[in-house]
Amino acid sequence: MKNTKISLAEVANAAGVSKMTASRVLRDGGGFSEATRKKVMAEVERLGYLPNRLATVFAGDKKSTFVGVSIPELGNEVFAQVLEGINRKLGAFGHQTVLGMTEHEQEHEESWIETVLSWQPAGLIITGRSHSQRAIQMLTGAGIPIVEIWDFNSNPLDMCVGLNHFDSGYTMGRYLAGCGYGAFGYVGTSHDTANAASARLSGFGKAVSDASGTLKKQLLLKDVPSFYTGYYGTEQLLASHRDIDVIFYQNDNMAVGGYEYCKRKGMSVPRDIGIAGWGDLPITSIQSYRLTSIAVPHLKIGQHAAEMVLAQTNDQPIRPTHDVGFKLVPGTTVRSQAG
Amino acid sequence: MKNTKISLAEVANAAGVSKMTASRVLRDGGGFSEATRKKVMAEVERLGYLPNRLATVFAGDKKSTFVGVSIPELGNEVFAQVLEGINRKLGAFGHQTVLGMTEHEQEHEESWIETVLSWQPAGLIITGRSHSQRAIQMLTGAGIPIVEIWDFNSNPLDMCVGLNHFDSGYTMGRYLAGCGYGAFGYVGTSHDTANAASARLSGFGKAVSDASGTLKKQLLLKDVPSFYTGYYGTEQLLASHRDIDVIFYQNDNMAVGGYEYCKRKGMSVPRDIGIAGWGDLPITSIQSYRLTSIAVPHLKIGQHAAEMVLAQTNDQPIRPTHDVGFKLVPGTTVRSQAG
DNA sequence: TAAGGCAACGTTACGGGTAACTCAATATCA
DNA sequence: TGATATTGAGTTACCCGTAACGTTGCCTTA
Numbered sequence: 001m002k003n004t005k006i007s008l009a010e011v012a013n014a015a016g017v018s019k020m021t022a023s024r025v026l027r028d029g030g031g032f033s034e035a036t037r038k039k040v041m042a043e044v045e046r047l048g049y050l051p052n053r054l055a056t057v058f059a060g061d062k063k064s065t066f067v068g069v070s071i072p073e074l075g076n077e078v079f080a081q082v083l084e085g086i087n088r089k090l091g092a093f094g095h096q097t098v099l100g101m102t103e104h105e106q107e108h109e110e111s112w113i114e115t116v117l118s119w120q121p122a123g124l125i126i127t128g129r130s131h132s133q134r135a136i137q138m139l140t141g142a143g144i145p146i147v148e149i150w151d152f153n154s155n156p157l158d159m160c161v162g163l164n165h166f167d168s169g170y171t172m173g174r175y176l177a178g179c180g181y182g183a184f185g186y187v188g189t190s191h192d193t194a195n196a197a198s199a200r201l202s203g204f205g206k207a208v209s210d211a212s213g214t215l216k217k218q219l220l221l222k223d224v225p226s227f228y229t230g231y232y233g234t235e236q237l238l239a240s241h242r243d244i245d246v247i248f249y250q251n252d253n254m255a256v257g258g259y260e261y262c263k264r265k266g267m268s269v270p271r272d273i274g275i276a277g278w279g280d281l282p283i284t285s286i287q288s289y290r291l292t293s294i295a296v297p298h299l300k301i302g303q304h305a306a307e308m309v310l311a312q313t314n315d316q317p318i319r320p321t322h323d324v325g326f327k328l329v330p331g332t333t334v335r336s337q338a339g
Numbered sequence: 340m341k342n343t344k345i346s347l348a349e350v351a352n353a354a355g356v357s358k359m360t361a362s363r364v365l366r367d368g369g370g371f372s373e374a375t376r377k378k379v380m381a382e383v384e385r386l387g388y389l390p391n392r393l394a395t396v397f398a399g400d401k402k403s404t405f406v407g408v409s410i411p412e413l414g415n416e417v418f419a420q421v422l423e424g425i426n427r428k429l430g431a432f433g434h435q436t437v438l439g440m441t442e443h444e445q446e447h448e449e450s451w452i453e454t455v456l457s458w459q460p461a462g463l464i465i466t467g468r469s470h471s472q473r474a475i476q477m478l479t480g481a482g483i484p485i486v487e488i489w490d491f492n493s494n495p496l497d498m499c500v501g502l503n504h505f506d507s508g509y510t511m512g513r514y515l516a517g518c519g520y521g522a523f524g525y526v527g528t529s530h531d532t533a534n535a536a537s538a539r540l541s542g543f544g545k546a547v548s549d550a551s552g553t554l555k556k557q558l559l560l561k562d563v564p565s566f567y568t569g570y571y572g573t574e575q576l577l578a579s580h581r582d583i584d585v586i587f588y589q590n591d592n593m594a595v596g597g598y599e600y601c602k603r604k605g606m607s608v609p610r611d612i613g614i615a616g617w618g619d620l621p622i623t624s625i626q627s628y629r630l631t632s633i634a635v636p637h638l639k640i641g642q643h644a645a646e647m648v649l650a651q652t653n654d655q656p657i658r659p660t661h662d663v664g665f666k667l668v669p670g671t672t673v674r675s676q677a678g
Numbered sequence: 679t680a681a682g683g684c685a686a687c688g689t690t691a692c693g694g695g696t697a698a699c700t701c702a703a704t705a706t707c708a
Numbered sequence: 709t710g711a712t713a714t715t716g717a718g719t720t721a722c723c724c725g726t727a728a729c730g731t732t733g734c735c736t737t738a
Contacts, residue, residue, distance in 0.1 A: 005482070007693085007695090008695065017717075017718090018717065019696095019718095020695090020696075020717075020719080023694095024696095024716095027696085031716060032716065032717075033717090036717080048476060048477070052459060052693095053458050053459075054397050054695095055693075055695045055696090055723095056694080056695060057393055057723095058694080058724070059694075059697085059723055060696060060697075060723080065454075066437075066458075074413075074419045074420070074423040074426070075419075075423060077419070080413045081413070083413055083438075084412070084413040084440070087413070091439070091451075096438070096454065096458070097437065097438040098405075098435050098436065098438075099422075099435070099436040099437075101427065112430075114389065118390050118391060118392040119435070137387065138387070143344065227622055228621070231625055253622075256622070260625050260626060260627060263627055282566055283566060283595070285566075286567065286595070286596050288599060288602055288603065346723090346725090357687065358688090358725075358726095359688065359689080359725090359727095360687055362724095362726065366726085368726095372685085375686080391723095391725075392725095393723095393724080393725095394723080394725045395726075397724075397726095398692080398693065398724070398725045399726060
């Protein structure tokens, strides 16, 4: 609210040099004497000059140091971790994260892309790989590095880092079948249609049928995945399908909720019913039980995505796709593998 | 990677009008015919023109639509929620969040402030109220709305929204004393010195001594607050102080870890030992127990902070400070209140 | 029919910094 | 000592969009 912005010209004026000389001093571009440097820096200090990076980006053909990052939501701890990984890495290299939350809506994504592109970002990191037609147009025409994360995709718009969700679902399905379960249930949400979670469900379903098991019911709630929805989803699922002996959940939060429901109803986990999650959240490794889950390197996805943008920006070579993989965590919430 | 950026001049040229006319059309500023509008819009479409907001901000005395938001970390669910609240509200009004993570370090905060100010943001939202000298200088001189969040502070740099952490600690201490506990312990981290958590501890200590209890030990781990540190901190605390009958934790994550430790060691909660957390995370309300905690309106803090920035930006009146308060959640992890 | 009004569009200048160029003064060398 | 580098610093043009003002041509109206 106090002093108006100080421009480089004012600093130069006060120091008795030209704007250009002051600019050189601040950028350490050489071509000035020590005496001049001191004069200029003294005025910078005295006036509290802060450079205007808008002007810098605007002037040269330099890119900005913004990187647009879109994630579906922050309520999901998983995406918070991805974001943390991205922001840490970007910050270490002097770049800034401009956040966008799509809330799983393509329209939100599209309008966010338009807005963020208008700020001339150095790159974009986008969760998911299904975009609107116009979004794809804008992205391919932007001329900046674009990284699609989460879903691994061997044929990305530009670059990609993530994992194969279908395979992770398949792996879990096969594992559970190997543990002797035969009547499978799934509890998830319909929040992100055609996205990662449904790829996991497809993989899971394939594994179940490959193992001659039955996927009795796949319950898709119209809500966000959370402890609550896991709890109530399980109640709903078991009310109509008492014969289900193992449940795979969209993520760990839901699985923990489901576990608590089963416990409260006096069921024995894993004897009466098996519980499997996805994501391997920290919470699950400190409970009295160890949740069977799929471990995913969240932070690493974020960091790698940031590295891809930075490498591309600095014309360093980098492989445009990276599969970070996943790992099945056996846990104690399903019976031990048969054999 | 493909087409270079299209400027307004190119659009105007292609449409056979002047830059200024094209500008008027795009901003719907009036002063052009329908025929002209069509010509211009056709070229915008054909060339895929996207406006350059840098230039717009640069040109007029318009503010940008960036709002810098600094939080300590995202690993802590609480801050993720605050951020979500901010970003939702800002997004709804066409503003963008530029994220900064201070990792509880004043130096990080200072350099982040410098960087983000150089992008001419419309406002800043900063977690905490202890800043370096230079940070304060830059903030007061920036001439934009600044909101300090988390810690309520009746005398902010500019504006403030949060709660009184000291009071929340005091409230918890008094409550626990009223439940008949006498030998108190505290487990937290030394991560954010002089910050919210230590204010809570101070309040807690005061309540304990006001109630003639004894704060046997306040354990400050050199680590981040998490399930793990709660678990191992409890182990450490009880190893040296077997007589402690209730533990207050820096946050719910740590308290849940502590609860699990006690359970595994065969202690009865709340009979043998009481457990109290802070923050009232969702996880704690689905467990078989209900954690005694302090509920805080995280999302609301974020939303209100965003509203403050937006109001100030649009010259609408708004009270510069807001105390969102807190609420004690009795739970089942401490004995019932005596009497 | 000339003066005046107005819609529609063009021109100019500007913002803050930087690249490229220019120029003057001093230093170096044959 | 004169010719040529080297160094320090100033000048100019430009980036892209917008405010303010200027210009053109057509339509009123007395």
